[in-house]
Amino acid sequence: MKVHWLGVSAIILISLFVTNVMAESLDTLKEQLEETKQATQDLENRIKALEQAPSTEMAAAGESPESKGQFTIYGYAQADLIQDFNRVDPDWNATLRPSRIPTVDGLYGDDGETIFSVRQTRLGFFSERPTDWGDFNAKVEFDFFGVGGDAGQTTVRPRHFYGEVGPILAGQTHSLFMDINVFPNSIDYWGPAGMVFYRNVQLRWTPIKGPVTLAVALEDPGNDVNVGVSEDPDLTYQSKNDLPDFTARANVSGDWGHVQAGGILRQVGFETVGLDGNNLSDDAVGWGLNLSTNINLFKKDRIILSAVYGKAVGFYMNDGGSDIVVVGGQTETLPLLGLVAFYDHYWNDSLSSSIGYSSTTIDNHDDQSEDSFKKGEYALANLLWYPVENTMFGVEYLWGRREDKSGADGTDHRIQFSFKYSFDKVFPYAM
Numbered sequence: 348m349k350v351h352w353l354g355v356s357a358i359i360l361i362s363l364f365v366t367n368v369m370a371e372s373l374d375t376l377k378e379q380l381e382e383t384k385q386a387t388q389d390l391e392n393r394i395k396a397l398e399q400a401p402s403t404e405m406a407a408a409g410e411s412p413e414s415k416g417q418f419t420i421y422g423y424a425q426a427d428l429i430q431d432f433n434r435v436d437p438d439w440n441a442t443l444r445p446s447r448i449p450t451v452d453g454l455y456g457d458d459g460e461t462i463f464s465v466r467q468t469r470l471g472f473f474s475e476r477p478t479d480w481g482d483f484n485a486k487v488e489f490d491f492f493g494v495g496g497d498a499g500q501t502t503v504r505p506r507h508f509y510g511e512v513g514p515i516l517a518g519q520t521h522s523l524f525m526d527i528n529v530f531p532n533s534i535d536y537w538g539p540a541g542m543v544f545y546r547n548v549q550l551r552w553t554p555i556k557g558p559v560t561l562a563v564a565l566e567d568p569g570n571d572v573n574v575g576v577s578e579d580p581d582l583t584y585q586s587k588n589d590l591p592d593f594t595a596r597a598n599v600s601g602d603w604g605h606v607q608a609g610g611i612l613r614q615v616g617f618e619t620v621g622l623d624g625n626n627l628s629d630d631a632v633g634w635g636l637n638l639s640t641n642i643n644l645f646k647k648d649r650i651i652l653s654a655v656y657g658k659a660v661g662f663y664m665n666d667g668g669s670d671i672v673v674v675g676g677q678t679e680t681l682p683l684l685g686l687v688a689f690y691d692h693y694w695n696d697s698l699s700s701s702i703g704y705s706s707t708t709i710d711n712h713d714d715q716s717e718d719s720f721k722k723g724e725y726a727l728a729n730l731l732w733y734p735v736e737n738t739m740f741g742v743e744y745l746w747g748r749r750e751d752k753s754g755a756d757g758t759d760h761r762i763q764f765s766f767k768y769s770f771d772k773v774f775p776y777a778m
Contacts, residue, residue, distance in 0.1 A: 416476025416483075421771035422469045427534070429462040431761040438499035441466055441492070442536040443761060444666045445707075445723030448749040450757040466492040466501050467536050467765075476776075481513030486520070492536060506546060516551040516564075523551065523564045523594035524611045524663055526639040529653045531689035532701040533727055534741045534765040537665065539705030540725040541685035543609070543637050543655050544665035549594075560598040565591040570615040570633070570662050573669035573681075575714030584673060587616040587628055604649065609637040615659045615671050616678050631678040633659025633670065639687075647693040651703065655685040661709070668709040668720040682710040702728040717753035724748040739767040 431440060434455040436447040441464040449455055471488035488507040493500035509518025521527050525543040538544065551564040568588035578584075592613040599606055616630025635657025642650040658680035661667035672679045689703025704726045711721055729743035743763045750756040 415775055415777050416474065418774045418776065419473045419771060420774075421471050421473065421769075423767050423769040425465065425467040425469075425765060425767040427462075427464045427467060427536075428764040429464070429761055430459070430763075431462060431759065432459045433757075433759040433761075434458075434460065435759055440499075443725065443745045443747045443759065444537050445540050445725055445747040445749045446666050446668070446720055448747055448757045448759045450718070450749055450751050450755040452757075464501070466490065467767075469506075471507070478512060482511075484511040485509070514553045514556075516549070516553070519546055519548045521545075522547045522549070522566060522663060523562055523596040524566075524609045524635065524637055524660075526607045526609065526637065526653060528605065528607075528641050529639050529651055529687050531651055531703055531727075532691045532699060532731065533729060534731070534743050534763060534767075535727060535745055539687045539689070539703070540664075540666035540723040540747075541655070541705040541707045542653055542665045542687045543635075543660075543663050543685065545663045547592075558600055560596070560600075563593070563595045566594055568592045568613060568615075570613075570659060570670040571668070572617045573672040573715055573719065575672050575674040575712065576716050577675070577714055578673055582619040582627070583621045584617050584619055587618040587630060588614070589616070589630065590614045602643070604641040604643045606640045607638070609639075611635045611637075611657065611660060611663065613659065615680065617671065617673050627676050629673075629676065629678045631659070631671065631680050633657065633680055635660035635663070635683075645693075647691075647699075649691050651687065651689040651691065653685075653687040656683070658682050664707055666723055666725070667707050669715075672712045672715055674712060674714045679712055679714075681712065684708045697733045699731045699733075700729055701731075711752040715752055717751065718755070719752045720749070721752045722748075722750040737769040739765070739769075741765045741767070 427441065429441065434449070434457070435443070437455060439447040440460065440462050467490060469488065469490045471486065474485045476483050486507045486509055489503050490506055491501050492504050493502040494504060505519065507520045509516055509520045522545045525545060529542045530538050548567040549564045551562055553560065553562040555561040568591055570586045570588070572584055572586050574584050592611060594609065594611045596607065596609045611634060613633045614630050615633045616628065618628035619626055635655060637653065637655040639653035644650065659670040660683055661670045661681065664683065664685055667683060669681055672681060685707050687705045689701060691699065691701045693699045706725070707723045709721055711719055724747065726746045727743055729741055731739055731741040733739050741764070745763060746760045748756060748758045
């Protein structure tokens with residue numbers, strides 16, 4: 348066979364060239380891999396350095412790496428659908444308050460009504476961090492349930508505005524006279540009529556914290572004045588508050604639950620305004636004792652009980668009557684008894700129920716008008732479903748009754764459906 352040497356020579360030259368190029372390419376690829384590996388290692392080292400920077404800075408300042416604070420944004424969106432079978436004061440139809448139930452037939456209508464509300468929707472901000480004086484906490488929280496001059500409206504309502512460092516708290520939050528853990532696992536906004544429930548502006552000192560907690564506070568005073576039927580109708584009466592309310596709390600807690608005693612001592616009174624020569628005023632001492640407990644059962648269940656008794660404490664009740672009545676130009680304090688009994692039960696991890704009863708009773712003075720509030724009763728039963736995290740669907744039956752001094756009474760019952768979507772986001776930070 349005749350060999351074409353020129354062709355063979357060309358093939359050999361091409362092969363040598365390709366082999367040389369491949370060798371150079373492999374060398375280049377190895378260099379690139381080494382460079383990539385080194386860059387990755389450098390990046391990992393920089394990330395570790397950044398992660399350790401707060402700890403290094405705190406260590407240089409003589410602080411513990413664990414000395415970190417956190418800022419939390421939290422809240423929920425809630426929509427309520429209420430089918431009311433009677434009628435209440437239309438400014439308060441998004442919740443059931445016995446004191447807002449009419450005792451005159453047809454006062455607000457006869458046929459019941461359907462109510463949609465998003466007023467329970469809530470937004471809050473909370474910051475906490477350690478300091479040389481103890482833990483620093485600050486809270487700002489709103490909902491959209493209008494009260495006072497905004498009653499019946501969906502508008503911003505301040506709930507908590509306070510700062511706390513170590514044992515000292517200043518701002519608006521739950522009164523020391525109340526126990527928030529008496530509130531059952533319900534979806535009605537206002538809750539049990541017979542519990543102490545008031546968020547007040549206060550200056551609080553808590554010298555002992557832990558399983559045993561002791562606290563005292565000076566709180567913003569106020570009282571509801573009822574004018575006796577024998578008083579001068581031409582005079583204008585208003586509350587008179589010369590001193591802050593003094594409140595105190597002792598709480599003992601453990602795995603079994605807790606027991607709490609709250610007390611209040613206050614000066615209450617009235618004055619008349621607007622007419623020269625007819626300026627009357629008088630005051631008296633009001634006081635109250637609130638005993639409450641939660642008893643834990645099984646895995647999550649709890650029994651809720653409380654009893655409050657005192658004179659001129661209606662101002663602090665969740666749904667109470669007047670504190671004082673003016674009789675013969677004198678201040679007469681009104682005795683009050685409030686009771687709460689509920690049971691929270693968890694069927695499983697995604698279903699729960701609450702059932703219970705609460706009442707407020709005023710010992711009316713003979714000189715009060717016949718339509719004065721005497722007693723409010725409140726009861727509920729519900730079923731709440733938590734299908735996924737941060738989501739709740741619930742249905743609740745509510746019943747309420749109001750009785751006046753004259754014996755006239757009115758009742759209301761309703762079914763409420765609620766849809767609640769919660770959220771919270773924590774942002775840690777170093778001091």
